[in-house]
Amino acid sequence: MYISAVIVAGGKGRRMGSSINKIFLDLNGKPLLYYSIKAFEGIPEIDEIIVVSSKEEMKHCQIEVIKKFGLNKVKRIVEGGKERQASVYNGLMAVDKRCEIVLIHDGARPFISRSIITKGIKEAKIHKAVGIAVPVKDTIKVVDEDNFIINTPERKTLWGIQTPQIFDYELITMAHKKAIEDDFIGTDDCVLVERCGSRVKLVEGSYKNIKITTPEDLIIAEALLNTLDMDNYS
Numbered sequence: 001m002y003i004s005a006v007i008v009a010g011g012k013g014r015r016m017g018s019s020i021n022k023i024f025l026d027l028n029g030k031p032l033l034y035y036s037i038k039a040f041e042g043i044p045e046i047d048e049i050i051v052v053s054s055k056e057e058m059k060h061c062q063i064e065v066i067k068k069f070g071l072n073k074v075k076r077i078v079e080g081g082k083e084r085q086a087s088v089y090n091g092l093m094a095v096d097k098r099c100e101i102v103l104i105h106d107g108a109r110p111f112i113s114r115s116i117i118t119k120g121i122k123e124a125k126i127h128k129a130v131g132i133a134v135p136v137k138d139t140i141k142v143v144d145e146d147n148f149i150i151n152t153p154e155r156k157t158l159w160g161i162q163t164p165q166i167f168d169y170e171l172i173t174m175a176h177k178k179a180i181e182d183d184f185i186g187t188d189d190c191v192l193v194e195r196c197g198s199r200v201k202l203v204e205g206s207y208k209n210i211k212i213t214t215p216e217d218l219i220i221a222e223a224l225l226n227t228l229d230m231d232n233y234s
């Protein structure tokens with residue numbers, strides 16, 4: 001079974017507010033994006049990796065991340081789109097013709113473990129659509145436009161969705177095409193499959209699999225790096 005991974009790194013990292021894109025920020029001597037790719041590189045079942053980057057950063061990605069650290073499974077770097085969803089779509093269009101299962105992962109999530117990726121692939125072979133997620137720890141409120149609470153969903157039914165999200169290739173490309181047709185923009189890929197009426201299975205991930213978004217996430221990232229068993233991470 002041919003398996004591809006699409007790693008999206010085509011955003012601007014605006015909320016980080018740093019002079020260089022957050023995906024190139026240094027974490028213990030290596031760029032953040034290195035860790036996100038390396039976890040997938042180390043999984044024998046994964047045949048190829050496609051990296052999605054902004055046009056201006058493609059060369060930097062190639063030289064300073066992929067070539068420099070010998071990430072040999074990266075077969076192509078493709079240009080991203082305006083929204084994350086468009087970047088994912090461009091990645092999906094660039095995978096090998098033989099692709100049957102595709103994993104979609106945020107370049108901004110460097111602490112994904114190999115054991116979680118492997119568990120996700122196993123479940124995707126059975127269920128065709130899988131999201132890695134964790135039970136929420138906070139109580140979540142739904143609010144109106146003036147921030148008055150409308151309701152409080154029962155917490156045990158709420159999970160925080162992460163990446164990777166893993167799909168049957170035909171299913172996810174069909175869902176992306178349908179979203180384009182309908183002018184629907186979602187904030188993850190599972191929602192595109194959900195709105196087509198297909199069931200998506202959640203697999204429990206880890207609270208360590210954070211998305212590096214704002215400056216305080218970097219402080220957490222530095223601390224997390226010291227706690228990780230790197231054999232399972234890079």
Ligand SMILES: Nc1ccn([C@@H]2O[C@H](COP(=O)(O)OP(=O)(O)OP(=O)(O)O)[C@@H](O)[C@H]2O)c(=O)n1
Nearest residue numbers: 008009010011012013014015082083087107108
């Ligand atoms: N047009 C876009 C937007 C986002 N991403 C990628 O999607 C992931 C999750 O997005 P986010 O954390 O929001 O990153 P940015 O869009 O870069 O951040 P910001 O919104 O702060 O600018 C990141 O790896 C980012 O590079 C992408 O490939 N193409």
Ligand SMILES: C[C@](O)(CO)[C@H](O)COP(=O)(O)O
Nearest residue numbers: 084106161162163187188211
């Ligand atoms: C896909 C995602 O990482 C799942 O949590 C998230 O929704 C991306 O959101 P962002 O708005 O691009 O940060």
